[in-house]
Amino acid sequence: MKRTFDLILSFFLLLIAFPILLVAFIVASLSTKSFGIYSQRRIGRKGRIFKVYKVKTMIDTKIGVDSTMAITSLQKKRITPIGAFLRKYKIDELPQLYNVLIGDMxxxxxxxxVPGYADxxxxxxxxILELRPGITGPASIKYANEEEILDSVDNPKKYNDEVIWPDKVEINxxxxxxxxxxxxxxxxxxxxKR
Structure with a gap:
């Protein structure tokens, strides 16, 4: 029943959100001077790696994405002004409706x-890996202000690994x-609502 719900709702929401996604893609392409959608390797159901899609909000660097760089507060300088707007209103997450539609999420x-945590x-x-990963969930709601929390500590990676991540695991x-x-x-x- 859950998969049927996901399939129907993601299909209709993609149709409704398409104009917003198109505009977001264009402005993201212009502001980052690159293709406005990016994909990142994530750990999915049963530990399978899949690509999650987002509207691009950061300028590219030559640094590869690993578990350290995946902590957003460590990459804040790369976020464009338009990217900050897209992130604030979660517009950058809209391509994940496609991930839901095809069954990855x-x-x-x-x-x-990212690899190095859930796996x-x-x-x-x-x-926990028996579940499909979600766009939202109880841990996401509790840590909706995760970026601000990590910005307020001296060592964001250490705090994430020792405090936030174990709590998220328990919640999940x-x-x-x-x-x-x-x-x-x-x-x-x-x-x-939030």
Whole structure:
């Protein structure tokens, strides 16, 4: 039932959001002087690697993306002014509707991580990988201001790895144990409201 919900809703939302996506793609292409959509390798269901799509909000550098560079607060200087606007209103996330449509993601679930995090889960926490990663989820809602939190600490990577990440794992595990379509709808409503 969850997959059917994801399929139908993502199809209709993509149709509705297409004009916004087109404008976002054009302005992102101009502001970053490159192709306005980018993809990044993430860990998906059962630990499978897939490509997540976003509207580009940062200027390219020659530095590769690893688990250190994936922490956004460490890349803030690369965000364009238009990119900041797109991020503020989550417009940069709209291409993930395509990820939902093709089955790589769901509307609700753990956020997909770059290699080096979710694929390293052990013991009972490996069960989290039975879930499709989501556009939103309980951990995403709790850490909606994650960038600000990481900006306020001396060592963002260390704080992420030792405080935020373990808490997210616990939250995602509880979601694995208790998820239902009603719970998902409540989380979607919470996300839209904020």
């Amino acid at each position: 769901s509307f609700v679930g753990p956020r997909p991580d 390293k889960l052990e013991g009972k926490y490996r069960q 595990y509880q979601y694995f144990l208790d998820n239902s379509i009603i719970h998902d709808l409540k989380l979607i409503i919470k996300t839209v």
